[in-house]
Amino acid sequence: MMKTEREKMLNGELYSSTDSDLLRGKSRASHLGVNFHVGKNFYMNAGCVILDCARVDIGDNVMFGPNVQIYTVTHPIKSEARKKGKQMAYPIKICDNVWIGGGSIVLPGITIGKNSVVAAGAVVTKDVPENVVVGGNPANIIELIDNDQNYTSSVSF
Template sequence: MTEYEKMMAGLAHLPAEKELKNMRKRAREIVFEFNRTSPNDDETQNKLIRKLFGQADETTSINAPFHCDYGINIKVGKNFFTNYHCVMLDNGGITIGDDVMFAPNVSLYTVGHPLDVELRNEGWEQAKPITIGNNVWIGGSVVILPGVTIGDNVVVGAGSVVNKDLPSNVLAFGNPCRVVREITEQDRENYLRTYQPDR
């Protein structure tokens, strides 16, 4: 297996290998161009993201600056939006559903390093995928760790560190992140009342 194949299979691999280094160089060039593109040039920004990501379309919207390792391992659905300073270390693959939005400073880390110092100093690492469902809102400065799956219709509160899977239809927050409660129809009613007090 190549080091890239090992990486994508979740096996220990050496990121300093030539193929992986070249892939990261390609991503950095595109990211550099994206981050210095005028914020009013939506067409060029979107074109660069579609070139960078493994899956994106004309509805993808990203506020610069943005950073990632490979880009090609990121797949986003319809109407994906992320605010400023998003970081996606996509070594293990990141899959995001439709109608997902990130607040500023959201970080997705699919990769980690050995606890053993000798192995860590030899340059080994291992990656696990992150999967996010449809209709998810991730609050500001949230960190999502390797191997996490987040279900549909989830809201993750600001400042959370998500180290375990979250089921669908829940509000979750904290460090470590935990499910606080289900999101229900009552949340819709409560929100609408703030704009229509006579409801």
Template sequence: MTELEKMLSGNLYFPSDKQLTALRKQCRQQLDILNSTCQTQHKQRSQLLKRLFGSTGKRLYVESSFKCDYGQNIHVGESFYANFNCVILDAAKVTIGDNCMLAPQVGIYTATHPIDPVQRATGIEFAKPITLGDNCWVGGMAVINPGVTLGNNVVVASGAVVTKSFPDNVVIGGNPAKIIKQIEPQRDVEN
């Protein structure tokens, strides 16, 4: 297996591999263009994101500065929005559903390292995929850790550190995050 194949399959891999290094460099070049494009140039920014990400819905908007490792492992649904200074470390697949919003300085991190110090010192790492269901709202400075899956309609409180998965229709917060309350979605909303 190549280091890229190892990375995407959740096995230990060396991020210093030439192919992975080249992919990250290519991503950073695309990010430099995106982050230097004026916020009022919505169409151009959207086109740049659609080339950067693995897949997207028709409508998406990401404020600058945005950072990620590869871009191609990020898959977002319809009406995706990420506010300022979002970081997505996408060494594994990141799947974000429809109508999701990320507040400023949200971190979504698939990459992780061995706990054993000798093994960690070699530079080896591994990654676990992250999934956010439809209609998720992640508050400012929240962190989503490797391997987490959030159900539909989940609200993550500002500053939360999400270390485990949660079901649909909950508000979570704290460090580590826990369920604060259940959400009863309204079926009919009148204007």
């Protein structure tokens, strides 16, 4: 049996973004946030963008600075597929107690571990472990977080 374009999208497969069912869903989702799931005590500053073609899970006590961008969707490298409107989507998971600094970008398929911090302007291209600060483009670990001590970072955000 043929998979629908929606099934392909949710499974991370190449799908047609111009499918009529998906276009209707996109319009409806812009009002509902259908693939966007948030825990308790979530804060999102102004200008944030969440493209939730795949599921976005955000844990408890998560903060987004202004203009954070969360992208689950990506496009094929080969131009022929792009010309046909094909794209893929991969889920993003942001665990509990994460702070994402202003202007950061989180790419498709990423998990950010609990208690971690993404420095302002970082581009997260790979999974972030628990209890670290990442920064830069592409984001790399720049500091370990010791949650058992009084902690003041030497890194400014």
